Amino acid sequence: MNDHAEHLIAKGRHLNLVTRDGWEYAKRPNATAVVAVIAVTPDGALLLVEQPRIPVGGNVIELPAGLVGDEDAGEAITAAAARELEEETGWTPTTCTVVATGPTSPGLTSEMITLVRAEGLRRTGAGGGVAGEKITVHAVPLADVPAWLARKAAAGILIDHKIYAGLWWLSRSGSPP
Amino acid sequence: MNDHAEHLIAKGRHLNLVTRDGWEYAKRPNATAVVAVIAVTPDGALLLVEQPRIPVGGNVIELPAGLVGDEDAGEAITAAAARELEEETGWTPTTCTVVATGPTSPGLTSEMITLVRAEGLRRTGAGGGVAGEKITVHAVPLADVPAWLARKAAAGILIDHKIYAGLWWLSRSGSPP
Numbered sequence: 266m267n268d269h270a271e272h273l274i275a276k277g278r279h280l281n282l283v284t285r286d287g288w289e290y291a292k293r294p295n296a297t298a299v300v301a302v303i304a305v306t307p308d309g310a311l312l313l314v315e316q317p318r319i320p321v322g323g324n325v326i327e328l329p330a331g332l333v334g335d336e337d338a339g340e341a342i343t344a345a346a347a348r349e350l351e352e353e354t355g356w357t358p359t360t361c362t363v364v365a366t367g368p369t370s371p372g373l374t375s376e377m378i379t380l381v382r383a384e385g386l387r388r389t390g391a392g393g394g395v396a397g398e399k400i401t402v403h404a405v406p407l408a409d410v411p412a413w414l415a416r417k418a419a420a421g422i423l424i425d426h427k428i429y430a431g432l433w434w435l436s437r438s439g440s441p442p
Numbered sequence: 443m444n445d446h447a448e449h450l451i452a453k454g455r456h457l458n459l460v461t462r463d464g465w466e467y468a469k470r471p472n473a474t475a476v477v478a479v480i481a482v483t484p485d486g487a488l489l490l491v492e493q494p495r496i497p498v499g500g501n502v503i504e505l506p507a508g509l510v511g512d513e514d515a516g517e518a519i520t521a522a523a524a525r526e527l528e529e530e531t532g533w534t535p536t537t538c539t540v541v542a543t544g545p546t547s548p549g550l551t552s553e554m555i556t557l558v559r560a561e562g563l564r565r566t567g568a569g570g571g572v573a574g575e576k577i578t579v580h581a582v583p584l585a586d587v588p589a590w591l592a593r594k595a596a597a598g599i600l601i602d603h604k605i606y607a608g609l610w611w612l613s614r615s616g617s618p619p
Contacts, residue, residue: 282459374550
């Protein structure tokens with residue numbers, strides 16, 4: 266059909282398969298956005314999380330990230346970023362600033378992810394995520410991140426490309442690498 | 443079910459909705475991988491493509507990219523990168539080198555994308571993609587890319603985060619920004 270309307274092909278609990286003008290894509294029904302957080306500790310370490318990801322069949326290292334509005338539809342993006350950072354890493358930011366919003370895979374999903382820079386971090390908890398999440402936190406000194414990621418990739422751990430995007434944004438703000 | 447097997451929830455023509463151990467995700471049935479190409483022309487311009495993307499409801503600026511193995515299941519990733527670059531931009535590379543492979547959205551899809559650096563470019567065609575693709579090619583001088591992207595984003599054009607990842611990889615290879 267080419268009526269420019271979105272049609273449901275299949276409804277899952279967390280993900281729908283839909284079509285519009287003949288193009289099929291995946292759509293989250295229960296969240297308004299996704300945030301990923303670029304956060305550097307006061308002693309200069311980038312916070313990364315590692316967790317098993319069923320869709321790709323292995324452990325993935327990513328920026329701390331999560332859904333916006335899955336529990337509170339009115340939640341602001343920066344508030345969600347602060348919450349996710351605290352839940353996953355145990356660090357709480359003083360300020361969160363939106364860096365960029367864009368699609369993760371615009372041919373396959375309507376999902377958009379907002380990169381948020383978190384600053385003024387203080388340690389407030391253990392991290393590790395909420396119930397059911399199996400998250401390992403890595404705090405990697407910024408200068409070591411490229412070599413550290415290369416070693417992890419060589420060991421078969423998957424690296425989310427948005428980490429490299431985060432490093433570029435850090436380099437633009439005067440925090441190399 | 444928690445039998446560790448993948449179960450089909452719904453089968454589309456180009457995309458399936460599947461579940462494994464209770465986790466729902468989207469999976470392409472007809473392609474083995476996706477490539478995105480980091481390519482700088484001999485006069486120092488980064489090649490970007492802009493096209494309407496139905497899933498996100500607007501124009502998106504991306505690295506030139508495409509599916510591997512959708513027409514030839516034995517196609518190598520670097521060969522696919524060279525083919526996609528030529529089809530979309532009209533530039534043909536002498537060499538293609540794999541930079542990194544990783545998931546695009548590992549909570550939502552099994553899709554993995556490989557960033558490939560293409561070098562030794564020569565102009566061989568008009569670009570614009572194959573039948574049905576509505577691709578505009580942008581060749582942006584590297585030093586201007588950050589400001590150019592910011593202007594495009596401010597005008598409401600969506601920017602794929604993998605462009606920033608590509609800029610980071612270029613900076614690592616001695617080609618800032």
